[in-house]
Amino acid sequence: MSRAPTPTMVAPLQRRRFTVTGVVQGVGFRPFVHRVASELGLAGFVGNDSAAVFIEVQGTPTAIAEFGQRLLAEAPPLAAISDVSCADLAADLHGDNGFRIVASRTADAAPSSIPADIAVCDDCVTELFDPSDRRYRHPFITCTNCGPRFTIIRELPYDRPATTMSDFPMCEHCATEYHDPANRRFHAQPIACPDCGPSLWFTGRGVHITVIDAALAAAQRAVAEGSIVAIKGIGGYHLACAADRAAAVDELRRRKARRGKAFAVMVRDLSVARRYAHISVNEAKVLSSPARPVVLLRRRADAPVAAGVAPDNPLIGLMLPYSPIHHLLLSTVPGEATTPPESIVLTSANRSDEPICYTDDDAAQRVPALADAVLDHNRPIHVPCDDSVVRVLSDGDRARELPIRRSRGYAPLPVDLGRDGPPVLAVGGELKNTFCLTDGRRAFSSAHIGDMGTVATLKAFTHSVRQLCGIRRQPARLAADLHPRYVTRNWAEHNVGDRPLDLVQHHHAHVVSLLAEHGMLGEPIIGVAFDGTGYGCDDTVWGGEILRLGTDSHRFTRVGHLAEAPLAGGDAAVRNPWRMALAHLWHARVPWTADMAPVKAATAAELRLLRTQFTTGRGCVPTTSMGRLFDAVAALLDVRQHIDYEGQAAIELEVLAASVDGDAPGSVPLRLDVAPDGILDPAPMMAAMMAALRDGAEPARLAAAFHRAVAVAVVEAVSQVAGHTRTVGLTGGVFQNVLLLQACRQLLEGAGFTVLTHRIVPPNDGGLALGQAAISTLTALEEGTTECA
Known part of the structure; x- marks a missing residue:
């Protein structure tokens, strides 16, 4: 008797929705999804909305499971996925045929991340110089993997009609490439050629x-x-x-x-x-x-x-x-x-x-x-974006970047704050200005704006704020620096309306920016914040600060600082390092003599005026600025008495110090005194440096010894105040000095501390807004106010 054949088992179909957030628009994500889904035989669709990439796939459970794995494992190199959420649609099977890219739509959620501009890729460069290619020598060649993004986007979701390329309708050839899943220019929004592109x-x-x-x-x-x-x-x-x-x-x-x-x-x-x-x-x-x-x-x-x-x-x-x-x-x-x-x-x-x-x-x-x-x-630029500047630190086989200016190629890629909060606009500082806009847990730092010293820069700042807020969302609260005369604070006060305004101490913002970029908000830290100028909670000029932050990052305690010295003349002292040298010599009770380089740089009238100011205190404000101490040492060693741009004296002092081995025979031992209360006093060091100069010591060796002395003092002071806290952050503009940064890091790690340094936003004031935004977010969540002690 013959037996009936066993029916072939067919796996039941499933349907699943994926929602992907992060930097997933403008980086070839939809073409990537289309390719993977098609390879796995899945039906469905993918599309952009203003908040995310939305995907629905239908097929066997095995194929859908592999799709979910490949969605993360094989994402385009320029994508940065923040989150993938899934939902089964078991009762919603469709009669889909194949997989397709569907039209974009709007969404009520926070807008998707805006991609940064991307350098022209190697494939496009090859075509650019290939006489047989139809884009041979086309100055606007681009594809899904490269080209302008942030600077041409007018609104989200990221599609050609929402960019400045909407002025250039695609020709038939480009349209064919744009709609071909097998083509490298599949859904490349800036696509163009000599027939239809800019001139x-x-x-x-x-x-x-x-x-x-x-x-x-x-x-x-x-x-x-x-x-x-x-x-x-x-x-x-x-x-x-x-x-x-x-x-x-x-x-x-x-x-x-x-x-x-x-x-x-x-x-x-x-x-x-x-x-x-x-x-x-x-x-x-x-x-x-x-x-x-x-x-x-x-x-x-x-x-x-x-x-x-x-x-x-x-x-x-x-x-x-x-x-x-x-x-x-x-x-x-x-x-x-x-x-x-x-x-x-x-x-x-x-x-x-x-x-x-x-x-x-x-x-x-x-x-x-x-x-x-x-x-x-004639391709319009919608958002201005200057070039980025970085230094590269040695870290084994890894390339560790130290941002100096974060702009083109990086802005406005987001930093995840790790918690949801109201949308906040933080307006940053006065120099190297950037601002920061949050939408929930993501913080978006702007491109470099510049120094807020002119009406033109203020107009550019206002225009850029409106552009980014227009693309993303309007803020519910604002944050600004504590300094009462900052243009940015004034701007915030005039534009805040009935929204809360959080005033954030300068060095507190520096430390929290470091925590935010490392995803460590709420983690205890000892922050070493060294820079030129920051308004202190006691109405003096801070700049050589050691702060303790606990699990509530929007509060801090000042547990150490550089000893105060008199700052006479405000900006005049910044432009003329010899003035700070004389101030520190005065603080150290070292008499001014005619053989001193800073004395030679001053006129007799200037010397008389400074003596009077230091004696009476008139026209002086106390400062703990480490940046001004670097200026003072640069002037004492006759490296630089007058500056043409911010930080010039300190930069040249670092150069001089790096020219020698500070530990070589003939080096000069120098030391900053560290008191039990965390005060770093440079007075004995200044006196010793002057004596060494008179004994014939080489300025280069003294410069190297000074850098070493500061690093040793940092470790000593941190060790005194750290308690159980084992994480230390190095931030502020002084830590653009790679020689000092690496010395402090090496000594702190040798003392058992974990050391955080900047890798996403600059240590200078270009990173300030991120810290302000994070503090404002935490303040809003607790419905309290920022505090300093």
């Missing part, structure tokens, strides 16, 4: 050239002849000139009213970069990263640059090309005899202390006074 042109010296290669060749000739050329880039206009022509560099300084501060240099590729600087493996990784920041590197003695590029500075800031226009400008133009530059000085197109120029109208007003010619284009 590039050159204007200068009575000529207007609209043919792309002719325009590029004209720009190359202008640079070669010593002219200054304005170039419209990703986030604004730059000024470019030949890096090896002293006259051009000097003229650029004159036009920008920029004195001693170094210029950045863009070089053609890594092999060229190695002719300009000593570059480690980790530094090469950061130089070549998708963010393409300016990296501060050790300059080679024979680097082919004019002395005026980085005066008296052994470091040089290099960056690699990050837009197709840069690659084309630094390469040979077919059929042209002009030799392309291998490097150019590239600096923002604005006078010093003004915001970056980025609109057509602004360029028409400001650029003619700055540049001899313009290489321009």
